[in-house]
Amino acid sequence: MAASQSPDDIAAGDVFEAMLDGWRDQQLARSLNEVTIDARERVVRRFRLHAQVWPWEWLPGHLESWVGELRVDDHRAHSTIRSYQLAVGSFCDFVCDPAYGWSLSCTTQFGTAPSQVCRPENLATHTSEYEGRPGRRSLTRVELQSLFDAADDDVDAIRSRSKKGWAPAFRDATMLKVAYGWGLRRREVRMLEVVDFSSNPSAPEFGAYGVCQVRWGKAAKGGPPRRRSVLTVFDWSTEVLAEWIEDIWPTMEPEGSGLWPSERGPLVSEDRITTAFTRSAKAAGLPGGLTLHCLRHSYVTHLIEDGWDPLFVQQQAGHSWASTTAIYTSVSSDYKTRTLRAALDGSVEAAALRKVAQLPKAAQ
Numbered sequence: 423m424a425a426s427q428s429p430d431d432i433a434a435g436d437v438f439e440a441m442l443d444g445w446r447d448q449q450l451a452r453s454l455n456e457v458t459i460d461a462r463e464r465v466v467r468r469f470r471l472h473a474q475v476w477p478w479e480w481l482p483g484h485l486e487s488w489v490g491e492l493r494v495d496d497h498r499a500h501s502t503i504r505s506y507q508l509a510v511g512s513f514c515d516f517v518c519d520p521a522y523g524w525s526l527s528c529t530t531q532f533g534t535a536p537s538q539v540c541r542p543e544n545l546a547t548h549t550s551e552y553e554g555r556p557g558r559r560s561l562t563r564v565e566l567q568s569l570f571d572a573a574d575d576d577v578d579a580i581r582s583r584s585k586k587g588w589a590p591a592f593r594d595a596t597m598l599k600v601a602y603g604w605g606l607r608r609r610e611v612r613m614l615e616v617v618d619f620s621s622n623p624s625a626p627e628f629g630a631y632g633v634c635q636v637r638w639g640k641a642a643k644g645g646p647p648r649r650r651s652v653l654t655v656f657d658w659s660t661e662v663l664a665e666w667i668e669d670i671w672p673t674m675e676p677e678g679s680g681l682w683p684s685e686r687g688p689l690v691s692e693d694r695i696t697t698a699f700t701r702s703a704k705a706a707g708l709p710g711g712l713t714l715h716c717l718r719h720s721y722v723t724h725l726i727e728d729g730w731d732p733l734f735v736q737q738q739a740g741h742s743w744a745s746t747t748a749i750y751t752s753v754s755s756d757y758k759t760r761t762l763r764a765a766l767d768g769s770v771e772a773a774a775l776r777k778v779a780q781l782p783k784a785a786q
Contacts (some may be wrong), residue, residue, distance in 0.1 A: 434476050435532065441477065441524060442466070445516045455641060465509040477517055478528040478536045485510060485539045489546075502548040509542030558711055560719035565708055567604065572705035573698070589674055593682055593690070594698035596666040597760055601695075603659030604652045605721030605739050606635045606713055607741065608692055613638035614681040616667055622653060631660040633784060650740045696744050722747060 427435070442463055450458045470477070472491070473484040485507070492498040492506065517524040517536040525535040561569065573595035580588040601611045606637040614634075622632025629754035632654050639648035654660060668683075684690045720737070725735045736747040 428742040433531070437528070438470070438476060441513075441517050444522060445513055448516055452747065453645065462509040462512065465506050466513045469510050476532070477514070478532055479534070480536065480539045481513075482539045482541055482544055486544050491543075500546055507540050507545050511538065511545075514538045514540060537761050557717055558713055558719075560723040561708070561712070561716055565706070566717075566720055568596070568706040569699075569702050569708065573659075573702040576702065576705065587669055588683060593674070594694070595702070596662060596670075597682060597690075597695055597698055597719065598714075599659065599662045600700060602721055603656050603662070604636075604654070605638060605718050605725075606634075606652070607637065607718060608695055609640075610638055612682065612689060612692055612695060613648055615679040616671070616681055619663065619667075620679070625654065627657070628654045628660045629664070631663050636740065640661050643744075649741065650737070652738050652740075655730070655738075660703075729731060737741050 446459055446463065449462070450456075469485070469488055472488045473480055475484070489503055489507070492503055498506075514536065515538065516522060517528075518528075518538055529535045573591075575590045577588055577595055580591050597611055600606065600614070601608075606614075614636075618637065619631045620637045621630050621632050622628055622633070625632045634652040634654065636650050636652055637647065639650055641647050671681070671683070674683045674685075677688040680689045682690045682695075684694070696714055699717075703712055722735055722739055725738070726732065732744065732747065736744055739747055741747045
């Protein structure tokens with residue numbers, strides 16, 4: 423039986439919850455996404471459990487001890503640690519701001535005031551534009567085909583056993599192909615609706631699926647989701663989508679126009695999309711460290727390799743800056759070899775033409 427809490431612990435817990443509620447309201451007022459707010463709150467709660475003291479007793483040493491544990495024991499990535507530190511720092515900024523009165527309230531009740539424990543001296547630095555794990559990269563075309571084949575094999579295996587789960591398996595396989603086919607992020611894929619696809623008058627060969635309207639793009643600095651139009655570039659992608667929407671999607675009796683209905687609701691969860699990738703990647707024998715986001719990297723890389731204009735690729739991906747698109751691009755050695763060969767051949771040809779031009783007209 424757990425020991426009962428003392429009145430002081432109960433009072434301290436109530437103050438902590440009130441702090442979190444106030445911080446949530448502040449973030450909502452800044453139009454931050456609720457998913458982001460919830461994630462930040464979980465981080466702060468985890469830090470408090472590690473420190474075993476209340477926010478008005480936190481010291482920089484508590485944060486440093488926690489970060490050390492995250493790195494050594496949990497093997498968290500640099501970017502993850504930095505995001506955790508930023509979450510704790512944001513909470514500390516809120517409770518330390520005199521405008522909200524927590525310093526005075528804590529000093530009156532507990533004899534001490536909260537302080538900022540995230541300082542320049544103990545924060546993970548942001549020195550690189552890309553902070554993801556090195557193992558996360560674009561897939562080669564062979565790996566990509568292996569991934570899709572593994573997803574399709576799962577559908578065939580379930581169908582051959584006459585089980586009912588083949589339609590969700592077909593949905594999962596199609597989600598992976600759509601994520602790559604239009605270069606979408608996980609949330610962008612999840613929030614797609616049937617009505618988000620339309621024809622492109624400039625590319626009638628793609629039929630009713632020539633344009634994908636992304637309405638839930640990644641927001642910037644607390645703003646609303648950014649919209650963009652992604653033009654269809656792969657002819658196979660329209661065939662995959664048409665089969666899903668016209669033949670399979672109606673059999674799942676969707677609630678609304680969401681493109682990916684769940685067995686339990688109108689939409690699959692983001693975790694389900696992640697699981698679909700992980701399961702198929704493992705079945706395909708792909709190396710560890712790859713994630714669903716690698717399909718977006720692959721989309722950008724393969725378009726660049728195929729000679730598409732970099733500005734077009736940047737706009738398709740919804741990047742504000744070309745440097746961001748460059749981070750996503752990891753062209754294959756074959757592509758680089760072809761580029762080098764073309765450049766060398768061009769140099770040799772140009773040198774030959776110059777040499778001919780220098781000869782006397784009679785010799786030419």
